[in-house]
Amino acid sequence: MTLSGGTIKGNLFGGGKQGKVYGNTELNIRGGTVNGSVYGGALGQKGKTLVSGQTTVNMTDGWIRGNLYGGSELSNNGPEGAKDDLIFVNLSGGEVSGNVFGGGYQGKVNGSTHLHIGILALDECNYYMAHEDQKPELSVSKVLVSGSVYAGGDYGGDTVNYDEITVSGTSHVYIDGKGYKTGTEGSEPEMTVSGGVFGSGASCDAGSTRIVTLLNYGEAIKDTDGEIKGATRTLNAIQRADRVVLRNSHVELKGQSDVANANQTALYSLNRVGDHGNIAGLGTLGNGLILQSGSTMMLDSAVIEIARFKSLDEGGKEVALGEIQDVPNTVLFSQETIFRISYTDTDGKEIYGDINGYAYMAAENTAVGYAYARTKTDSVNRDDGGFADPSDSSKELGYKNIGSDYRYWRIAGTDATSTRNTVLTAQTLESGDNGYGTDGYSVAHGSIELPPAENGLPIR
Secondary structure, three states, X not given: OEEEEEEEOOOEEOOOOXXXXXXXXXXXXXXXXXXXXXXXXXXXXXXXEEEXXXXXXXXXXXXXXXXXXXXXXXXXXXXXXXXXXXXXXXXXXXXXXXXXXXXXXXXXXXXXXXXXXXXXXXXXXXXXXXXXXXXXXXXXXXXXXXOXXXXXXXXXXXXXXXXXXXXXXXXXXXXXXOOOEOOOOOXXXXXEEOOOEEOOOOOOEOOOEEEEEEEOOOOEEEOOOOOEEEEOXXXXXXXXXXXXXXXXXXXEEXXXXXXXXXXXXXXXXEEEEOOOOOOOOOHHHOOEEEEXXXXXXXXXXEEEEEOOEEEEOOOOOEOOHHHOOOOOOEEEEOOOEXXXXXXXXXXXXXXXXXXXXXXXXXXXXXXXXXXXXXXXXXXXXXXXXXXXXXXXXXXXXXXXXXXXXXXXXXXXXXXXXXXXXXXXXXXXXXXXOOOEOOXXXXXXXXXXXXXXXXXXXXXX
């Protein structure tokens, strides 16, 4: 099916309403407007499978005022128990006012999802590398996603359940800005993702292997001395993936809450990356967060539950301290926050992770940044990497070991100040509720995390 013009007042489906499709579906959007949402699969009924083959959505232009789904609305995609490459969403142009999902709304995907944004993102897909004859020929136009991008499904309920798996195979998101304008100069069509990027679904988890990759997206903003002070592209957050790679990409991460965390009001720039372990299917890069080819990550909010951190060059080699000027991977703090390389294991214990290679760590004028990773001494984890100050890249940024558990770094701008905030929620309580006082007053609790106290550093 191809849409090249006109307006569809409701939803658009690649499959049917209740009828079965025993083969593949392909939906091409080359123009026009869809006032509702677009589904690569069927409408269907919950628990049934109406599309058994592959589902592909190719969008090169046009406007979707709702969401874009690779899967079905209510029914499942693919035969139960399968883990085949099943869903392909290829977005090389057009506007989506809502969110983009690799999966469906309420239905499950019995297979893998492939979500590609940018015409060259398809070249990074292992399936298309092995099946070149199946890679579609697409054109380029302006790309705008006003919402977020999810490798998995929407779950379609009012509740949040990250124990619910909506994709049985691998789920990946590739965003490649090459051929588009993502910086301050250029005449190419623009590419913008306004929300966040997630290896999971909106309120559920995704595949057995969840991968998020940003390539050639954004540019570094530098001052007159050549030091990095920001990025031209902004995302809410990158969360819930087994591996996140920024390769030649420069993004500011504002922060987004996670209702599954103990603190449901706190904002996180990155959250739950690699915390499932170095599982099969991740290859030589493994799990965790990777900055590659001189990428920039500007943090407006905390980073937690990151299993490990790597700083790599274009060829995948760890960046040595003496090479950092040539491969300036950078972690930049825009305000006081933390970058915690650790995850919580199944017993509830915090396990601090390793750093492979070296990256710059910097803070804006009024910012204070703290980073945490596993201990490094002459006899323990001596080959672990670390950070360098951009003002003196020849020296490793100093750190302090705290017992045998972890070490930490502190970096501050010239006018840095420390502020801590917590959120207290007012609510009406009944007798017997937690927090209800016998004197008629209710009690609200909040928590504030303080940084490690250094000698001579007062905490007021």
